[in-house]
Every structure is written in structure tokens, then in C-alpha cells.
Amino acid sequence: MKFFFLSMIGIALHSMAWTAPLLSAPEILFKIDQNLTSANLLSVSSFTIHGSRSTRTIKAKSWIQGAHRSFTEYLSPPREKGNKMLKLDDNLWIYYPNADRVIKIAGHMLRQSVMGSDLSYEDMMENNKLHEAYQATIQKTDTFLDRPCWVMSLQAKQPDQAYSTRKVWVDQERFITLKQELFAKSGKLLKRVEMREVFLVKDRWYPKRLLFKDILKKGEGTEVLIHTIEFDVDIPPSRFSKASLRR
Amino acid sequence: MLLVRLAFKNTMAAGVRTWLNTFILSLTFVFIILINGIHTGMYLQIVRARIADELGGGQYWHADYDPFDPFSLEESHAPLPLSLQNSEKTVPILVVPATIYPHGQMQSVVLKGISPEQSILQLPTSSLKRSAPAGTIPVMIGMRMARDFQLSEGDTVAARWRTHDGAFDAMDFAIVSVFKSDVQAVDQGQLWIPLENLQRMVQTPNHATFIVLRDELQILPQEASWQFHSLEDLLADTRLLVESKRASAVWLYAILMLLAMLAIFDTQALSVFRRHKELGTLMALGLTPSKVVQLITLEGCLHGILAAILATVYGGPVFWYLGAEGYPIPVDTEQFGLALGERMVPVFSVGLFAGTFGTVMLFLAVISYWPARKIAKLQPSDALRGRSY
């Protein structure tokens, strides 16, 4: 679940509040990435998953450093409390205190849905340096959530990107993606992420509520709510080690 | 010859008792032949179906391919070796794991790429040449798959897979045909798709997971990363399955034989007991004791010959009809792992008839001789006087 958070950040890119002068598309991406990667984040968020017979909300606390390192600890519900997840580059481990086992998520397990949500572990493994991974072009302007946006098309530079194209709606003043569509190689829409609400934290605009939807799957999608977020916190390097999972 | 004639006369003279015994024996013949014929027919039918739809004349597998291990599929394909590139003699098949979303529900399946032009497997792959709606890829599925996922011809279903590089790709598949196969292994949990489309989709041009050969005689040179699996290996499981069924029927034969032999033994024992005087007379007339034993044994064996004739009279037409027409199978046998189709055609061979006849006659000879052997000790004078041995 915690990993949700990481992905959400990648997907719902944020930026500084002031309007930039006219920027080129790559510059916009770079700006977003710069903000993201420099961030030492500590956040508390919750995820609402609509299952076939019940709706569950899971609360988690995440420490995030750039796009490659994150550590998440589940706070509730009681059954999930104490579970921990560590992402280091392309590796993902989960620790279950009940079983006292660290499980590496690899191979076919990556394709499974995370806790029945619309996100797979593969989605969590995304390393979101957009400007490195994608070639961007501005297509048009549009309005989303009553905000003026650039609609940008992102084309993967390398064939191994999970999503070979993305279409993003970027707030022209706040540099936050308000809506994003993720496409397969064939151009088929796979996933859609939409902001419901954004909020200002210190001097950054950040997603407050968003909806993540797997287009191919029937259902209402997965809702994400950011409760608190702190930037530039001190995170000891030991936090991002396997040893810290059992701590 | 005299003995044979005498034995025949004696046997016929016994009237109803002879015919009772003969009838029982003939039932034994018919039963054993029928059940064995069904098992042979079953085996051949499954083998024929598997060769036609699944196995061809043997296969080359990529060294890492394990059809039982879905996790191995992603890595178990490679470019087609040059020596196996022969569209006349081989059909390469590429297997790729994927996810489909029938009615919005996520399901794991495998995609099997096959050339629509191929003629080695009898799957109706040419239906893949039918045109699919723009932006979709034509696929065909088996009836079980259609039933399991509630899909039918003309439907489209969203599918998602990963390219060789790891990127997500997805498209709609249009189901251009639903085929019927007796072989579950080419049906359940899979979608057939034109090979070139699949190779393009996962970006592995010219790759294959396994290669089906047209016929086993043309075994091609062994390639290090491709392992040859002969038809015999591939059919081993089917053989075991049918043999286990056959083995379980041996019990029935044994009990049936025992019953029939019991009847014959009974008759023989009584003959020996009741016919002292007659046998004594024969001896007095010059028949040696061993000849008398032969006579009695022969009488017993005659039952077998009569039974064979009787079995031919009423069993023959049944065998002939079943062998030609078969009989309908009222249930879906596939749940029990058999690819049988809708009709079961038993196969009767000369060997089966001869073998059954020979076996029954052998037992019959022993069982006929056993009560008769005491006669050898009989003194004609005692016998004529009606005294026991």
C-alpha cells in the first residue's frame, strides 16, 4: 500500500507555486523531476480500495527520498499494522511481522494487484524521472478542475518503459499534473489518474485527494488521500536498508 | 479323429447343460473382447486427437520450456534455429503469458502464436485470416475457454501483456472463431493468435517456444537449446492413463473367467463321476486310459469352440456395428482427463480375438483335464462293475 504513495508522487507531479516564464516541454518535465528528486518526504496517507464486497481504507506512513528510495510502514487497519515495505531502485521487499519474514517481490508477483487495488506492484516499481524517461511535446491547452493546463504528450525514450506513452494535464501556474493517462505501446489507454483536490504545503502545491483507475478492470478505482506531508525532513540513510524492515 | 467325433457327440448329447456352459463361456468372450476393444479404441482416439490438435509428429521444446510452470514462460523462447525453419515440416509456436479482462475481470491466460497457414495441426488456424475489426487482433479460442469466460465469436476482449523489454502493451482481441477440440491442452486458459502478430506484439521476431514437427521420421539435428520430445514421450501420460483403466478391468475378466471355469469344472467333475460305466466300456473296447483322459478333456474344450461360434453369432454383429459406428458418450469425459469427443469407437483387432480365444482355451484345457486326470487310474473291470477308483 505504501508503495502507492511513491507512485502517486511520480504520477501526480508537483511544482513550485509561481508561474514560470514560457518553458519548453522538456524544461517543464525537468522542473517537476527536480522538485521530486530533491524531496525528502515524510507523509501520512490513506488509500481507499473498493473490493467486491467491502470498501477498505488503509493508512500508511512513508519516508521517501527521490524517486528511487522509499520506506513505508502501515498504521492501520490492525491486520496490516506493522507491515513494512522497502523500495531500493528496482528491488521491492515486504516485511510481515506476523511471519517475521522479508519477502522479495519479484517475477510474476510483481504483476499482482496491491491489496486488491487498481495498482500493481509493477506500478510501484516505476522510477519516475520523467525528463530522463520521456520525450515531451505540448499539444494544446485545456482546463481541468477549473485550472488552465497544458496538455502534454510524453513518449518513452527507451523501449523498456512500462508505459510507452503518457498524456498529462499540467497546471500552468502550479506545475502539478492534474490528470494523467497512461497508455500501452499500442496506444490503448490502461490507467487514468485524476486529482480531486490539491493543497499548498509550505510553498509547494501537492495532491490532496486523487483517484487511480485501471481502465480495463471493472470497478470504482482506488482513492488516495494525503493527510500530512513534510518536506526536507532528515531521514537517516539506515532507514532505507533491509535491516530497518525488522526493526 | 475318432476321439473328436466322440467328444462332439457326447457334448451335443448333454443338451441343455452344454448350451448353458457354452452360453456362459460365450459371454466371457464377448465381454473381454468388448471391454478390451473399448480401451484400445479409447487410447487410439485420444492419441489421434492429441496428434491432430496438439502434438503433431513430435516436438522441439526450448530448453527452459515447462508447460506445467507458468512462471517459466516469459524466458523460455528463442529465435527459431535455422535447421528447424521449414514451413512444410514444422510449425513454430510462441507462448506468452498475458492478462485478459473478460467482462472487466482480470484473468491470467497464455497467448499462443501460430501461423494461420500451417497445415500440420488440425486446429482451424486458417480462421485467423478472417478480418477483425480495425484496431483489434484476431484470435481464436476453444469451446471450454469460451464457456469458462463467457466469450463467443464476434466478441472483443481487452488484453494486456508485456513486451520483451518489459513495457506494457494492450489491445483488444476480436474472437474470430471458437473451435471445438477434444484436447483440453489446446483450449483451456489460452488464446490462439497469428504468430507474426504475437511476435510483433512482444517484439521477439522469429521467436518460438516450441516447434511441432509434421512427422517423426524427419527428425532434425539436435540443437543445444532445443530439446527433442518424441511422440512416445509426449504420449506417455495418455498411455499410462488408459493402461491403468485397462488394468482395473482385468479383475472383471478374472472373475468372469472364474465363473465360467467353475461351470465347466462342475460339468467335467460330474461327467467323470457319472460316466464310470461308459468310460469303463470304452476302455474295455480298447481305448487306453490316456485316450479316455483326452476324450474328457476334449469334451471340455469343445465348449470353448462352441462358445466361440456362439459369441460370433450374437457378438459379431455387435462388434461390427460398434467398430464401424461407435456409440455416443453421454457425458463430458474431459473432466476425467480424457479427450474422447462425442462418440466412442471401440477398436477390435485379430490379435484381440485370437488372444482372448487362446487364453480362454488354455484355462479351459487345464480345467477340463483336472477332473479327468483320475480316470487314468481307473481299471476297466472296476469301472464296468460301477466301482469307484
Added chain:
Amino acid sequence: MIFFLTKGLLRDKYRSLFPLIVVTAGVALIVLLQAWIDGATGNMIENTARFKTGHVRVTTQASAKQSRHIPIDLSLTEVEHWLSILRDRHSSLYWKARTRFGGILDFPDEKGETSAQGPVVGLAVDLLSSDGMERNNLNLKNALIDGRLPRNPGEILVSDLFFKKLNLRLGQSATLISTDMEGGMAVHNFTVVGSINFGIQALDRGAILTDLTDVQQALNMIDASSEILGYFKGGFYQKDDALHIAKTFNLQFQNFEDLFSPVMKTMREQDELGKMYDLYESMTFLVIAAFVFIMAIVLWNTGLMSGMRRYGELGVRMALGESQGRIYRSLLAESLIIGVAGSFLGTLLALIPAYYLQVYGIDVSQMIQSNQGVLLSNVMRAQVTPLSFFIGFIPGVFATFLGALISGFGIYKRQTAELFKELET
């Protein structure tokens, strides 16, 4: 009179022993055959019932609609509530909850890192309760290859093939990684205490057997299970009763609006089992009837002959003044005594090997490597059914009697002098 006849039979070896042996042997064969055929043909069906369908089965309506595997999130909830209702109202059946699941079994090394893992299907049943029902249902005692059956929570059995393939050892800890009822990842530790041979190829490739409570805990299925199975206490499927019970239950509890409300299906209503069951029933009946018929002919033959061989004796008795009717009746009575005694002995004689075959069975095949989901047991077993106890009496008594009845006509046809003459031989 009977005493007198019996005494006569016992004293005269030729009169009694030979027919008795034949009747005994014939009856024994028929009984053994019936037990074997019933066992062999019922084998598949009962296997399916024991492993999969029960005699009746309660699931959620959502599960009942799935023709393939049942996702864990469609499980039945309030299982204890339903169990108590079922046990209360339908006490002619045992009711047991079970859960089927899939996952990965992961074996850690000393450092807790993965040393081996493999995909498994899981079957969670009530293993630990003292009634031993499920242990019998799944024939666990016989299926156990190595180790022991679970006695404590957290202990599991794995299929022997899997056990050997992954080089496992007894007492090894194993972690199940699976999906819980709400779609989350479930991770739970178990201890491998034994290996079993399921005899069902699809399971032998990689299956674990656990206690239901453990899996409820592991997969977050509080008071939930994939199904509740009902088994007739008599051990055999009863078509009409099952149908009636299911109908009553569904009438009262099935709610078409709620996909998670329970629905009961009989074994026959699941998959194609109904047709299969009919087919086997009629086949079994036909084969047994054919054999009883043949046996009847054999025994009739015997009766006929034992009558004929005694024409001499009967001549003497007639000469001494016994009436033909009286002799005829005594012949019939003797044949009855022989028939009953032979049938009794034969049945007894056959039940011993039949029971042996029921308990131990015969392994008819090595492991069958197949990529098709074979639901076949590798062990063929006989089955002693209530029918086994009396089927032998049909040919044993009636055919022997019939033989005497017909051969006895000779008494009326012949003159005393003629019969007397037969004495000379």
C-alpha cells in the same frame, strides 16, 4: 425335518460338499465382483465428492457462478452460523467447512532468505477436531508418505512430489504467500510435518493441506470459508435426499439480490457430475446384473446335476415307499439349505478380501504425468456396500433352488424301477 436333512447333508459328502463348494465359490465371486465394481466405478465419483463437490455443497451465489477456480474474496461469511443451522436441520449429514486457495510456498534458509519456493494449491479442512471426519474423508492416514498428520495449529502437509522436488525435510518452516479475502497480500508461517500422496495428479504436483482455522487466520477470513460441504452419514450419495435438502435450504435462504447469500447444490448439479453419476449407476447395475445372471446359470447347472446324480438314491427311497412329492420337497429343502449355507459362507469368504481391497486398494498406476487436470485416484478400491451382504443370496439361493426344482421333475417322470437302476452305476 430340517435337522434331519442337514444331518443327512453333513453325513453324505457327495450330496453336500461338492454343491456347497460350488455355491460358496460362486457367491464369493459375485460378492467380490460387486464390491469391486461398485468401488471402481464409484471411485471417481466419490473421489470427486470427497475432494471437491461434497454430497451437497454450500457456497455464495457469486462462487456458484464461477465455473473455474473460485476467488477467495467470494467466500461465504458467517460460516459458524450456517454450520449450526445446517447441523441442526439436516442431521443426516456431516457438515464441514473448507477453503481452497492458491499461493506460493516459500522456504527460508537460516537467514530467513528464500531458499526454495513453488506455486501451490491449498486445501484447508477441519484437520484438528477430534471427530476425525475430514481425516477420513481425505483418507489421510493412508495417503501419508512421510512424517505425521498435523496435531497442532500451524502444521501442514505437502504433496509428496512437491516435497521431494524441493528437497524439503520434516519440521521445516514454510511461508505461504497468498492473497487474503480483501485482496491484500497474506503471509503466514507454517511447519511442514508430513508429506502425502493425494492420488490426484493435479494436486500431487504441488498442494498443501492445512487446518481450516490456520487459513482463516492467514487469509483474514474471520468466520469465512470458500464452502461448506455436506456428507451423508451413511457414506454414500443419496440422490433424492440430497435434492430435497438442497431445495429446502435454497427456498429458505437463497436471496437472488445478494450475490453473497448462500446457495446449496447437490453433487449432481455441479459440473457434469449428474450425467456421470447416472451413467455409472446404470453401468454398474448392468454389469452386476449380467454377472448375477451368469452365476445363476452356473448354480442352476450345479443344482441340476446334484439332483441327477442322486436318481439312484431316490429310486431306493421310492422303493421303500416314500411318496414322490415328499422326496421332491426334501430335495428342494436340501437345496435351500445348501443355497443358504453356501451363500452365507461365500459372502463371508468374499467380504474378507473385499474389505482388504477397500482399505488398502491396489495402486494401478505410477504417477501419471499429464498436463490435463486428471481427477483420478491412482488407487483402485473395492467398496463393501449394503448390497454386498445380500447380492450373493440371489444366485446362491434362488438359482440352486431353481436347479433342484427342475432336476426334481425327473422324479415324477421316471418310474421307481428306472431310478433304482441308476443305483447300479
